[in-house]
Amino acid sequence: MKTSPHIINEIEPLGVDAKIEDIQLLFNELTYTHFPVTKDSIYIGCIPEADIRSFETEKKLDAYRYALEGFFVREQNNWLDTLESFAQNNTNIMPVLDDDNTYLGYLELSDIMNLFNQTPFLNEPGNILIIEKGVQDYSFSEISQIIESNNAKILGLFISMIENDVAQITIKISDSDLNNIVQTFRRYSYNITSHHQEDAFLTNLKERSKYLEKYLNI
DSSP: OBSGGGOBOSSOOEETTOBHHHHHHHHHHOOOSEEEEEETTEEEEEEEHHHHTTSOTTSBGGGGGGGOBOOOEETTOBHHHHHHHHHHHTOSEEEEEOTTOBEEEEEEHHHHHHHHHTSHHHHSOOEEEEEEEETTTOOHHHHHHHHHTTTOOEEEEEEEEEETTEEEEEEEEOSSOHHHHHHHHHHTTOEEOSOOTTOHHHHHHHHHHHHHHHHHTO
16 A cells, blocks of 8 residues: 555655744644654754753754754665554654655645554454464465465464563454364464464363363362
């Protein structure tokens, strides 16, 4: 999905000759964490709202160029790369440039999140399965084979966490017999961290645990 249709130009970028006092008032009216700064239509960075509060109001922005943050995306960037840039820079506004670094406008985080909401991972019915395995041991091809061999389709998957050399993988699967898929993953030494009502293995384990507890209390 392209992000170019979502480029906004409702508010002009700041110039280096803008007064700090005026910029502070601008941030008071907006909910952005940053705001783009240009010089002769060329993007030179974003000024953070958190920093602008500590600057001397009578000075101009040019005196604080060192505080500008240089993040941006290109006009042709896809929505996933753009979403990653939002996350890496902890911002809710993203300048968009052409190949000559000319400022074209900006994107809002909410619009890019709406694109994510339109993906099958979120808007198609299915089951969420979370599995874990060593970072050197899992493979997407193996995961796909396990799911498709059980007559199901992958609607989306991503690595949701890596910790202590263990990768956690979140998968959305089309409606299917999830129990068979879960058992197959266990046979391939994957740990299942999500909970599922139809997980026969856990159900049997709980029943045996209750029986053992009852036996020990006799």
